[in-house]
Amino acid sequence: MSNGTSQPILSVQQLSIDVGMGASSRRVVDHLSFDLFAGQTLCIAGESGSGKSLSSLAIMGLLPKAVRVAEGAISFEGRDLVGAPERELQRLRGKQIGMIFQEPMTSLNPLMTVGQQLQETLRRHEPLGRQALRQRAREMLESVRMPQVEKRLQQYPHELSGGMRQRVMIAMAMLCRPKVLIADEPTTALDVTIQAQILELMRELQQVYGTSLLMITHDMGVVAEMADQVVVMNHGRTEEQAPVRQLFTQPQADYTRKLLAAVPVLGTAGQPGDVSQQPVVLQVRDLSVRFPVRMGWFEEDKQVHAVEGLNFELRQGETLGLVGESGCGKSTTGKALMNMLAYQGSVQLFGKELNGLHGAELQAVRRDIQMVFQDPYAALNPRKNILELVGEPLLIHDQLPRAQRQERVAELLRQVDMPADAMYRYPHQFSGGQRQRICIARALALNPKVIIADESVSALDVSVQAQVLELLEHLRKQHRLSYLFISHDMAVVERICHRVAVMYGGQIVEIGRRDHVLHNPQHPYTKRLLSAVPMPDVDQKRDFKALLQEFEQPSPIKGKGFEAPLQKFHDVGGGHWVAVG
Amino acid sequence: MKVLRALVRRPAVALSLLYIVIVVLLALFAPWMSPYDPSEQFVEGLSLEGAPLPPDTPYLLGTDLLGRDLLSRLIYGARTSLFIGLLANGLAVLIGTLVGLSAGFLRGWVGSTLMRFTDLMMAFPALLLAIALSAIFQPSVWIVALVIAMVNWVQIARVIYSETIALSARDFVAVERTLGASSLRILFSHLLPHLLPTILVWATLGISTTVLLEATLSYLGVGVQPPTPSWGNIIFESQTYFTSAPWLVFFPGIAIVLLSLAFNLVGDALRDELDPTLQGRS
Incomplete structure (x- = not known):
């Protein structure tokens, strides 16, 4: 903890960053100031376009060509980094200041083994013999809790899972024991349980090595878990800077308050409206999806069992959440329901069997079931403007003439709170949230009964996310729509869904009313998943230690003729079912 | 019209368009534009030793080895070269695009068959194929154009094929399917516009290679038959005298380079203008 009197290890004063030159230049970071003390964690939080990533690149001296520091000072242990010669910065990078990026796959060299990459980084800064290099690499991987270190050193990045890759990245950044570690959205691309592992690991390393952590994130849950000090940025301006407890309990800036209000918090939603008396719209029985895997000439072909024996139904006006981590088969389920891939089992929409439909019959069904x-x-x-895009389903299915299409598109745009003149513009002229509204308008064009929303709000900033969720809810009530809401985000699912189904390894392991499943989880996997969600609440710091053990999903690749044992379910009561055995 | 105005606003593109227009006009009105008959051999067109004349009056660009006026031959040659360049290249682009697009979109056995056939054509020496084809058919400008198209479509098919595969994997194509769009609609209304830049680049780049391939064929005696002039065969007729009569290679060479450069620049500009995501930039 800071004692206020010691020197900050990294100090940024009145930093302003401009994009472009001369008259066309635009300020993207405006007078940012903060101090990072030894052993502390400072989080820069903000939504996309807030300038948080550029600030971190400026510290490393890695700003892209068209971007430059307009004014201000960055000093590291008293040395000014702005305008320091490139050679000096090179000595600093990796050695004194380490950095972890968001995407571990693209940040690692795919043609070098993990061992080679670690040793190369180390060799650049420390003159060590081969034995010593290898020893240090091994030790570092051990300290990031990498299982089977010897094997990993020989492996290439593509042979590792996303979480393991991020561990390698952290090991690489920590190799020279830097005094400052900059982590730019280090867990955004990862599943929640892996995210919890990585966060826990970073906390541990920080304690062992006394590293100062500068963390850039959009996730207020991560901020609450990790930060000592928080800087909230919005469009390049610093909205608020405060110790983490104060920020969450007494936010000063309006923007912070709005941001915190927009963040969905797990465990705050009450009992959902009752839809159990509504008619069933979509009935899914024993849905399985298998992909063939071609082996060599002499080996028998295998199959990926992506989805295995799914059963559920969706009632009119109901939102069913399908949650799970990547690879659990939730998106595949959505695609199967859209008939975008071949599947076994039965899917009935208003009692009409969808499996096996093609041609004109399938076209006709697409009116009623749409996807976002x-x-x-x-x-x-x-390359198409909004009129063409939103009007296309009307053209395909109803051959509406242009004037009527225009009218209907304007009406649809109004329903998703977009101005009618948006129809003459192109997609790139809109923000992510606006584009998602356009996608929703498009899905609504034919008055469908069921909408499958596949991670439809996951790519959006929280404040925009909240608006789109509200829009979806409004449309559901207005048009009596049913949603199958596929998401990895428990808090979002809790906010919008009536019932929740938890998927694991291609199967549903728990299904029931949202408050039953999320507040009283029965299946060990559901419990594990829920315990990994970071909470945007400083009084609920979570202990992720239990999650550090690898918890491998069973391999979905099975030999020909493999049949999964029939799942048995236990009725907890009130329509809450849990897989047993 | 808007596109044309935007093109003319860039000086390099305006000049290119001007050059193309001039060449096209010269080719169309060759009999009225050329000072002499392109195949007439003038006695005073050769020096006393029998060497061709350098550029001077009355033969503005000099004469060739047989005492023919180079300027007239270039003007008439523009006819042949442009005709072959546009027809052969247009055909090649058409065939290549159709094959690549359907193979990439349909995949499966149709796609594999088409692509294996493409590979076969690629492996076959292009020149040998061209020679064989022109030996079977009576050489004429049409046959030469057809032969060049048969040889040139292969690379285009390959490029379009891989781009189509990449495009088909993009989300918006999946969305189109969920909306109930037919395959034809997806192909022509959604995929083709994205392939347009590639097609344009190949179409413009192809013109120069086509003109050169025509020249090669002419040189080997299976292309455009003398005395019909083409820019390519003018170069090849005179290339051994390059040191003593450099103008014979220089002028047609410049004409070819400028033509392909002009087509390239116009193609590039057209590609940018037709892309809505680039509007108002650069």
């Missing part, structure tokens, strides 16, 4: 994808940037063809 995760990435609003990828889901819209960038």
Whole structure:
């Protein structure tokens, strides 16, 4: 903890960063100041476009060409880093200041083994013999709790899971025992249980080595878990700077208050509305999806059992949450329901069997069941304007003439709170939240009965996320829609869903009303998952130590003819079912 | 019209367009534009020793080995070269795009068959194929154009194929399917516009290679038959005299380089103008 009198190890004073040159330059970071003391954790929190990542790059002297520090000072142990010669910065990077990026796959060299990369980093800064280099690399991997270190040293990045890769990144950054570690969204790309492991690991390393941590994150839950001191940024301006407890208990700035209000908090939603008397819209029986894996000529082909014997139903006006970590089969389920891939079992929409439909019949069904994808940037063809995009389903299914299409598109845009003149613009002219609204308008065009939302709000900033969730809720009531809401985010699921189904290894392990499943979890996996969610509440710091043990998902690749044993469920009461055995 | 105005606003593109227009006009009105008959051999077109004349009056760009006027031959040659360049290249782009697009989109056995056939064509020496084809058919400008198209579509098919595969994996294509769009609609309304930049680049780059391939074929005697001039065969006829009569290679060479450069610049600019995501930038 800081004692206030000692010198900060890293000090940023009145830092301003401009993009572009001359008259067209734009300020992206405006007079940012903070001090980082030894052994402390400082979090820079903010939504996308707040300038938090550029600030960290400026400290490392790694700003892209068109971006420059306009004014201000960055000093590391009293040395000024702005304008320091590149050679001096190179000596500092890695040795004194380490950095971890968001995407561990793209930050590691895919053509070098883990061992080679670690040793190379170390060799650059410390003149050690080969034996000593190898020894240090091994020790470092052990201290990031990497299982089977000897084997890992020989492996390439693609052979490791996302969590393991991030451990390698941390090991690499910590190798030279830097005094400051900068972590830019280090857990954003990871599953919650892996995120909990990485956060716990960083806490441990910080205690062992006394490293100061500068963490950049958009996740207020992570901030509450990790930070001593917090800087909240918004559009380059510092909205608030405060010790973590004060920030969460007495936020001063309006923006902080709004941000905290927008963050969904797990465990705060009450009993959902009762929809159990509504008619069943979508009935899923024994849904299985298998992908063939071609082996060599002499080996028998295998199968990936992505989804295994799913049973559930969706009632009119109901939102069913499908949660689980990556690879659990939740997105595959959504795609199967959309008939985008072949599956076994039965899916009935209003009693009409969907499995095996194709051609015109399938087209007709697509009216009633629609999908909203995760990435609003990828889901819209960038070469079409909004009128063409939103109007396309109307053209395909109803051959509506242009004038009527225009009218209907304007009406749809109004429903998702977008101005009608948006229809003459192109997708890249809109923000992520606006694009997702456009995607929703598009899905609504044919008045569907069921909408499958596959991580539809995961790519959005929290404040935008809250608005889109509200919109979805409003539309559900207005049009009596049913949602299958696929998400990895428990808090979001709790906010919007009536019932929740937890998936693990291609199967549902627990299903029931949201308050039953999330507040009284029965299955060990559900418990584990829920204990890993970071809480945006300083009084609820979580202990992730129990999660540090690797918890491998069973391999979904099975030999031909493998049949999963039938799942048995235990009725906890009130429609809450838990898989047993 | 808006696109054209935007193109003319860039000086380099405006000059390129101007050059292309001039060449096209020269080719169209060759009989009225050229000072002499391109195949007439003038006695005074050769020096006393029988060497070709350097650029001077009355032969502005000099004469060739047979005492013919180079300027007239270049003007008439523009006809052949442009015709072959546009027709052969257009055909190659059309075939390549269709094959690559359907193979990449349909995948499965149709895709594999198409691509294996493409690989086969690629492995076959292009020149040998061209020679064989022109030996079977009576050489004419049409046959030469067809032969060049048969040889050139292969690379385009490969490139379009891999781009189509990458594009088909993008989310918006999946969204189109969930909306109930038919395959034809996805192909032509959603995938093709994204392939346009690639197609344009190949179409413009291809013109220069086509002109050169035509020249090679002419040189080997299976291309455009003398005395019909083309920019390519003018170069090849005179290349051994390059040191003593450099203008014979220089002028047609410059004409070819400028033509392909002009097409490239126009193609690039067109690609940028047609991309809505680049509007108002650069």
